Amino acid sequence: MHQEIADFLPWDVNLEQILITTGSQLALVLIGKVFLDKDSRMLVEKPTYLGALQAFTPMEPIAVGVDSDDEGMLVEDFAAKVGTGADKARMAYVLPNFRTHRSHHERGTPPGPGGKGQGTGHPPD
Numbered sequence: 001m002h003q004e005i006a007d008f009l010p011w012d013v014n015l016e017q018i019l020i021t022t023g024s025q026l027a028l029v030l031i032g033k034v035f036l037d038k039d040s041r042m043l044v045e046k047p048t049y050l051g052a053l054q055a056f057t058p059m060e061p062i063a064v065g066v067d068s069d070d071e072g073m074l075v076e077d078f079a080a081k082v083g084t085g086a087d088k089a090r091m092a093y094v095l096p097n098f099r100t101h102r103s104h105h106e107r108g109t110p111p112g113p114g115g116k117g118q119g120t121g122h123p124p125d
């Protein structure tokens with residue numbers, strides 16, 4: 001399974017660098033523990049995956065929503081919200097695939113492939 005994941009990734013990776021978790025929530029909690037402390041600024045797409053916001057909650061970050069479209073975060077809004085100095089964002093949580101964007105709801109079309117993208121969270125600006 002490690003080899004299959006390595007083959008899937010578009011960059012070189014050592015098999016020892018791949019950690020298999022029991023689900024996305026555990027992976028997100030572990031990622032949050034590495035990058036976030038209390039009051040760390042964290043940029044997320046707006047809207048984003050509610051389960052991710054819940055997984056990061058124990059680290060008590062400050063989630064800042066970045067305006068997004070079907071291709072992800074808008075660069076200008078990212079730059080405006082990334083912060084400076086000690087307040088600079090420690091992490092950005094982005095969804096390169098399986099994105100749920102409000103346009104799906106507006107168009108009434110189903111979310112991304114595989115039926116993913118259920119449940120959105122609406123972080124503050």
Ligand SMILES: Cc1ncc(COP(=O)(O)O)c(C=O)c1O
Pocket residue numbers: 023024025049051095098099115116117118119
């Ligand atoms: C962006 C995103 N990540 C993770 C998940 C959950 O994935 P899994 O059920 O494989 O843990 C979802 C489910 O909708 C999702 O939309």
